[in-house]
Amino acid sequence: MSTKEQQNEAVETEEEVMADGQDAQAAEEAVLEENGEDDRYAELVKQAEEYGQRYLRAQADFDNFRRRTQKEKEELRQYASMKLIGQLLPVVDNFERAVAAATLNGDFESLAKGVDMIFRQLEQTLEQEGLKAMKVVGEPFNPEFHQAIMQVESDEHEEGIVVEEVQKGYILKDKVLRPAMVKVSG
Template sequence: MSTKEQHNETTDTAAEETLEQTAEQTESEFADQNEAGENAGEDARYVELTKQAEENQQRYLRAQADFDNFRRRTMKEKEELAQYASMKLIDQLVPIVDNFERALAAASSNSDYDSLAKGIDMIFRQLFQTLEAEGLKAIEAVGQPFNPEFHQAIMTVESDEYEEGIVVEEVQKGYMLKEKVLRPAMVKVSG
């Protein structure tokens, strides 16, 4: 049960208890007054307690409406946050897309492949730096003991260089986003 639901249930329960107590108090006091024979005071007290019960009911209804409004507002805020959560990252990637467009335009007008390779390498480094700033990091694999949390073994191979259970080759890089594995590294393990 969420905190909001608990709060809503607590509010409902407290309001209901207050109304019940007021009703019980009204009935008890009304019965006591009847026994004492105070008819004139009975009517005034009954009116007062009825008015108090109505006020409590109105307070309860207002609190319920406020809580419903709060719930709707926070749900809308969550939806907006989810919709635009990647905005900062996209803003950082747009200049990299611009650089790719420039490199492609330069490649179509010039056949200097060394310059194209240097440009692509610079764009790759810019892209990786942007992703690192967001918490992306490559998983170290080769020479490390096989760990199924970080590595996905696709085959075992014989190796004179490494002892058993050590990653000897990385077939596909693995990545972590902050402290969570985004994609395990595909590796070959010495067997």
């Protein structure tokens, strides 16, 4: 063999070794890459399961919250008047005492005074809860606050003015609880 042929063969052998080395390196990288993909895939599956569990827990927490708030609303509706009734019990007690005292003594003048005092106590309790009686006589008629039951001729008032209150109207905090029944000048 000539030197040139030996050189060519050496280059070919070197190229084959390099190619074999590159193939081995590529095979090794492929195995690592495949293992890395398997690890990454396993990690993603684990993460997806964890997110699924978190979702189920959050859904269960929300369902529990909804049930608890519904139960609280029902209890609030059921016992909403409890505070007011508790405040009215002393008024009821005083009425019982006044009736008992009037029955024993037959003193109806003191019964009238007692009932008047109890009425003021009742008004005070209701005012503390935000109930106010409307002042309507002399005011212009307003259908949001007044219910006209009659129109009367009046020389004192111009047309559309409330001249007489037939039944009191009440406002609870900022809402009309009961409109006042009134007579309006025509």
